[in-house]
Amino acid sequence: xxxxxxxxxxxxxxxxxxxxxxxxxxxxxxxxxxxxxxxxxxxxxxxxxxxxxxxxxxxxxxxxxxxxxxxxxxxxxxxxxxxxxxxxxxxxxxxxxxxxxxxxxxxxxxxxxxxxxxxxxxxxxxxxxxxxxxxxxxxxxxxxxxxxxxxxxxxxxxxxxxxxxxxxxxxxxxxxxxxxxxxxxxxxxxxxxxxxxxxxxxxxxxxxxxxxxxxxxxxxxxxxxxxxxxxxxxxxxxxxxxxxxxxxxxxxxxxxxxxxxxxxxxxxxxxxxxxxxxxxxxxxxxxxxxxxxxxxxxxxxxxxxxxxxxxxxxxxxxxxxxxxxxxxxxxxxxxxxxxxx
Amino acid sequence: xxxxxxxxxxxxxxxxxxxxxxxxxxxxxxxxxxxxxxxxxxxxxxxxxxxxxxxxxxxxxxxxxxxxxxxxxxxxxxxxxxxxxxxxxxxxxxxxxxxxxxxxxxxxxxxxxxxxxxxxxxxxxxxxxxxxxxxxxxxxxxxxxxxxxxxxxxxxxxxxxxxxxxxxxxxxxxxxxxxxxxxxxxxxxxxxxxxxxxxxxxxxxxxxxxxxxxxxxxxxxxxxxxxxxxxxxxxxxxxxxxxxxxxxxxxxxxxxxxxxxxxxxxxxxxxxxxxxxxxxxxxxxxxxxxxxxxxxxxxxxxxxxxxxxxxxxxxxxxxxxxxxxxxxxxxxxxxxxxxxx
DNA sequence: CTCCTTTTTGCAAACGTTCTCTTGACAGTG
DNA sequence: CACTGTCAAGAGAACGTTTGCAAAAAGGAG
Numbered sequence: 001x002x003x004x005x006x007x008x009x010x011x012x013x014x015x016x017x018x019x020x021x022x023x024x025x026x027x028x029x030x031x032x033x034x035x036x037x038x039x040x041x042x043x044x045x046x047x048x049x050x051x052x053x054x055x056x057x058x059x060x061x062x063x064x065x066x067x068x069x070x071x072x073x074x075x076x077x078x079x080x081x082x083x084x085x086x087x088x089x090x091x092x093x094x095x096x097x098x099x100x101x102x103x104x105x106x107x108x109x110x111x112x113x114x115x116x117x118x119x120x121x122x123x124x125x126x127x128x129x130x131x132x133x134x135x136x137x138x139x140x141x142x143x144x145x146x147x148x149x150x151x152x153x154x155x156x157x158x159x160x161x162x163x164x165x166x167x168x169x170x171x172x173x174x175x176x177x178x179x180x181x182x183x184x185x186x187x188x189x190x191x192x193x194x195x196x197x198x199x200x201x202x203x204x205x206x207x208x209x210x211x212x213x214x215x216x217x218x219x220x221x222x223x224x225x226x227x228x229x230x231x232x233x234x235x236x237x238x239x240x241x242x243x244x245x246x247x248x249x250x251x252x253x254x255x256x257x258x259x260x261x262x263x264x265x266x267x268x269x270x271x272x273x274x275x276x277x278x279x280x281x282x283x284x285x286x287x288x289x290x291x292x293x294x295x296x297x298x299x300x301x302x303x304x305x306x307x308x309x310x311x312x313x314x315x316x317x318x319x320x321x322x323x324x325x326x327x328x329x330x331x332x333x334x335x336x337x338x339x340x341x
Numbered sequence: 342x343x344x345x346x347x348x349x350x351x352x353x354x355x356x357x358x359x360x361x362x363x364x365x366x367x368x369x370x371x372x373x374x375x376x377x378x379x380x381x382x383x384x385x386x387x388x389x390x391x392x393x394x395x396x397x398x399x400x401x402x403x404x405x406x407x408x409x410x411x412x413x414x415x416x417x418x419x420x421x422x423x424x425x426x427x428x429x430x431x432x433x434x435x436x437x438x439x440x441x442x443x444x445x446x447x448x449x450x451x452x453x454x455x456x457x458x459x460x461x462x463x464x465x466x467x468x469x470x471x472x473x474x475x476x477x478x479x480x481x482x483x484x485x486x487x488x489x490x491x492x493x494x495x496x497x498x499x500x501x502x503x504x505x506x507x508x509x510x511x512x513x514x515x516x517x518x519x520x521x522x523x524x525x526x527x528x529x530x531x532x533x534x535x536x537x538x539x540x541x542x543x544x545x546x547x548x549x550x551x552x553x554x555x556x557x558x559x560x561x562x563x564x565x566x567x568x569x570x571x572x573x574x575x576x577x578x579x580x581x582x583x584x585x586x587x588x589x590x591x592x593x594x595x596x597x598x599x600x601x602x603x604x605x606x607x608x609x610x611x612x613x614x615x616x617x618x619x620x621x622x623x624x625x626x627x628x629x630x631x632x633x634x635x636x637x638x639x640x641x642x643x644x645x646x647x648x649x650x651x652x653x654x655x656x657x658x659x660x661x662x663x664x665x666x667x668x669x670x671x672x673x674x675x676x677x678x679x680x681x682x
Numbered sequence: 683c684t685c686c687t688t689t690t691t692g693c694a695a696a697c698g699t700t701c702t703c704t705t706g707a708c709a710g711t712g
Numbered sequence: 713c714a715c716t717g718t719c720a721a722g723a724g725a726a727c728g729t730t731t732g733c734a735a736a737a738a739g740g741a742g
Contacts (some may be wrong), residue, residue, distance in 0.1 A: 011698060011699090012699065015588055021721075022721065022722045023700095023721060023722085024701085027701085035719065040720080040721085041720090054462055055698085056697085056698050058399040058402045058403040058464060059403050059698035059700085060398050060697080061399045061699090061727095062403055062698085062700095062728065063725075063726075063727050064701095064727090076428065077424040078421060078424045080419060081423075084419050086418060087418055087445060088683065099459065104428060122440070123399060138732090140542075144519075145741090179344040227625075227629040228725085256632075258626075261631055262629060262630065264631075265632070284419065285568070285599075288568040288572070288600070289599075289603065290602055290603045328469070353725095353729065362692090363693080364728095364729085365693075365731075366690080368731085369690085379690065381690080382690090385715080394730080396728085397727085397729070398736060399728080399729090400697090400727070400728035401729055402697095402731045403727090404697050404698090405730065406697075434736090503708080512726095543724090575724080622699090
């Protein structure tokens with residue numbers, strides 16, 4: 001069966017022949033790891049350039065047993081945070097000579113396993129997991145199989161992980177609201193099965209405690225991370241039927257915050273006049289909403305760099321690296337008109 | 342140099358040995374293309390399963406000369422439309438047994454070339470370009486090099502392309518506004534160097550023409566596709582200094598629409614009471630804004646399927662496939678209070 | 683049971699690299 | 713000039729599959 005190559009594919013053999021050296025010499029001359037060497041080698045490189053030689057990555061990987069490729073597993077890329085995270089991972093990987101390959105896994109653990117296998121079948125040198133569940137089996141399986149991997153944006157406490165310090169983030173957000181004079185503060189966190197959700201809530205509680213505010217348990221809502229989850233929670237907190245309602249809300253995610261905004265709008269509550277709002281992740285959108293959203297910025301670039309580092313240089317402590325988030329105050333959290341406790 | 346394999350890697354040779362057949366028989370028994378065959382083959386498959394054999398994709402690709410991998414080039418994944426597009430491409434590819442690999446190129450043509458090379462170096466069987474510029478050189482280069490490829494969400498009129506019918510989309514949006522009674526309609530399109538931008542504008546013009554409305558040229562603004570571009574355009578159209586202002590705006594993109602919303606908010610103009618607004622792409626966010634945004638939905642799944650088809654089965658006409666968009670009316674385009682004109 | 687056709691099998695040669703080992707060249711030293 | 717050490721280059725064996733070819737086995741018809 002004839003291969004339909006346009007005859008244009010120039011292989012290392014061609015380069016060697018054209019430069020009058022042996023295959024091995026040509027190979028060595030083009031090896032990027034050792035710096036240029038002697039006269040003849042330079043010649044080979046020139047010829048290769050002229051002929052438009054491109055190394056066949058399969059042959060190379062087959063022989064070398066490494067691919068300089070990392071697999072990234074995310075639930076979905078249409079989630080802006082995941083997309084941003086991947087972009088940073090891609091950048092960090094490429095700056096270290098690696099290529100980042102993504103697969104989306106959805107929310108189903110079964111599909112997640114499948115996606116992981118897909119990536120492993122492509123012989124990735126390591127796997128980066130941006131999937132969120134605390135009770136996920138995958139990290140354990142990967143540890144057992146001795147697959148290099150790192151968790152990103154969350155941790156299970158065992159596998160190498162790079163994430164933002166969610167507890168501090170939660171603290172910063174609520175502390176900001178307290179500093180503005182708020183006492184009636186509600187928190188809408190993510191699902192309880194995510195480490196980010198629980199940690200942000202813990203941080204929020206710490207800030208409340210420090211200020212001597214006893215949190216009302218019915219104002220601490222664990223929701224999903226979607227806009228409608230935020231809307232539902234917002235309705236619960238803000239509907240006219242409530243005897244008293246919070247003057248400030250910390251949403252553990254910008255999506256939730258958007259949902260809360262919609263609910264506030266729906267109930268005729270103005271932001272920031274009647275309600276202060278702080279989100280999380282500092283999505284590009286946040287800054288550009290009609291009422292720009294205060295949000296906790298997570299240093300995704302640092303997290304990405306850490307994750308790559310953990311895989312490329314396994315064994316370098318610490319295995320769990322938290323990067324500090326910062327609060328970006330914007331219009332959505334102004335001084336309240338009707339503050340008080 | 343010893344390879345650091347955990348000794349766990351089971352190769353085809355092992356499977357063959359364990360099942361007492363030759364290498365070639367084992368290989369054929371595991372070939373997915375021809376359905377199962379005779380007794381012995383079934384046995385091989387069972388052994389392979391037990392041993393946890395996974396075919397080495399490099400060796401396979403090296404020998405076969407194909408990778409069942411498609412490269413997707415997008416400017417950035419943090420653009421929701423691009424992320425959604427990629428997700429659909431991934432799905433469509435996987436349903437045909439292909440794997441979709443993404444690289445982001447940014448806006449710089451230079452980087453785009455580089456990203457394309459990165460993908461080609463990984464021996465993708467074809468390239469899908471979701472980058473937007475009309476004057477892009479890359480499609481021409483790919484044609485010259487006989488690289489299988491398809492454009493997505495735009496066309497240059499020559500290379501195989503799968504996209505939405507932007508002209509019709511523009512028409513639908515403006516026709517909707519006209520049907521609501523609007524006559525003072527402004528259009529904010531994308532950059533003139535994108536086929537989507539110009540086509541949507543053309544469609545809008547057609548709708549205006551049909552209704553006997555002479556478009557005011559200063560109300561047809563070519564902007565970028567970002568939120569702030571929309572904001573700037575919105576300010577221009579809506580600022581209090583304008584003698585008359587439009588009662589309806591068609592934004593060629595949901596981002597632009599969001600910017601216009603912000604500008605309207607800033608100028609104290611209520612949507613939909615004082616201004617009707619229609620966006621484009623029907624981003625998931627659109628439906629969930631405080632004032633849900635009417636938008637033109639583009640069938641990304643069809644487009645993805647077409648693109649994959651064009652690459653996997655090259656030569657099947659037509660080379661340029663347009664899918665029909667539909668209008669999703671929502672709250673942002675209600676009947677105007679002060680219509681007329 | 684023979685002859686012919688179809689299917690299955692094994693051998694061995696690829697695919698394009700990399701890398702170990704060996705040989706050759708060259709320069710420096712006494 | 714002989715000797716040793718350094719460095720570059722070539723030969724050839726991998727890496728794990730797939731596949732053309734020839735031979736063997738199986739199945740069918742008479």
